[in-house]
Amino acid sequence: MTGIIALYIFMLAAFTGYEVISRVPVILHTPLMSGSNFVHGIVLVGAMVALGEAHTTLEKVIGCIGVLLAAGNAVGGYVVTERMLQMFKASGARAKKDAPGAHG
């Protein structure tokens, strides 16, 4: 990837992120923040590569910490977002005055 191409990717991705979020209702702010928190868990692949190419003990230790933290970011982000959105669906069902036991 040459520098200028990388710069184009950066610019287009920035606009994409802005557009994707621009009309989100307040009620979804918390789940969406959590969801975007999950998405930057992609740092896991970078941490894996960094550890995979580590040679010295110092590099390995830092690399291990990196992978551990990144996995925590990705998995934790996914679990809490999923739990919240599940609940959100249930509350939508209740808004139509369904029986309280109807959620799942």
Next chain:
Amino acid sequence: MSEFASAALLIQASYFVTAVLFIMGLKRMSSPVTARSGILWAGAGMLVATLVTFLYPGMTNYPLIIAAIVVGTALAWWSGKRVAMTNIPQMIALYNGMGGGAAAAIAAVELYRGAPASIAISALAVVGGIIGAVSFSGSAIAFAKLQGLIKGSLRFGGQKILTLIVLLAALTLGVLAAAHWNASPAVITGIFALALILGVSMTLPIGGADMPVVISLYNALTGLAVAFEGFVLNNAAMIIAGTVVGSAGTLLTQLMAKAMNRSLGNVLFSGFGDTGAAATGEVSGSLKPIDASDAGVMLAFAHKVIIVPGYGMAVAQAQHKIWELCQLLIERGVLVKFAIHPVAGRMPGHMNVLLAEAGVPYDLIADIDEINSEFENADVALIIGANDVVNPVARTDKSSPIYGMPILNADKAKNVIVIKRGKGAGFSGIENGLFYLDNTRMLYGDAQKVGAELIAAIKAVG
């Protein structure tokens, strides 16, 4: 085609798919109808990217990689599944900080190995590393504050100057390393140590009420750090996902700050502490306690009751009890409504999730614009664990740090009952003028216990 080349092609193609899944997933998450499937799409993308990365050419240390993934996954899965909905904001902060720390770790590994040959790439590694480390330690402080591990806000004279000096020192060392003047391990270590201190000193002075904005900001910063390290590793998935989160997170931060009527600069640089001292002296009058049986009678014979739930109610897990209380009142013919401030649950949208969990129907819940004109003809405003969002000082006192923040006009109600655990000031540390009004009564105790007492009192009325 060699084995390496085909593996590389597969990895590139998979990262492309991942990027598409992430963007579409986020798009789906921004609409109520499709939100649930959005996280599944993004999750599938993450899984694909993680699996193909094992095929990366020239990788070693597989046992270490797998062990670290297993440990990280187990810890996060365990904590994420078991955290109460009320504590979601600090968990987001925690997981976000971990991402920032991971980005910083990538930068550290690359820089300790010797700064990358290209000065531009070196600079990106350094800047991404600094941002990641700031996000890591800053998020950790935000987590500790929301979790109650750190109480209050540490502030002292010259704090901003000190923060600025630390920032400049980190940047100076960063320039030394990136420009290949001195990329010795000592300098690299100095960069990260200073960046970690910077995150702490930036976050400590910020009041608890502003924390959601700060968490959202660190979320955006982690995204940016991930994107920068993506440039260093020449990894398109990291560049795209990181940048998308960086810009989406920035927008989300602005939306949240707007909901609280605070500018981002205001949150970060002129923290609550600067003008708070002047405001605390303005409140006069006394706190007038009431017991649950009197409060129960007051509620039972009211025509209209507006409930203002705050984080305190959620902490006490009282939403079920309060809803039970409301149902009792509704049976008696009392008109009951819930008034939700945009930041009632510490984060926009958080309180709606909590009330929905307890079974409160949506048509009883009103937001600030719908309900504010109704307080005047409400007999009782029942404040449960809310504080700053009903502080009339925000309307009247220009010297107050929360001046100008939109508040719920609970003080306009004929009677105000405040359920509160103790006599301390609010989360932001500001005295609440509402509590001292002539028509306000304080009902001290844990919201869940008080709720049960109120239910008993109303039943006793018959």
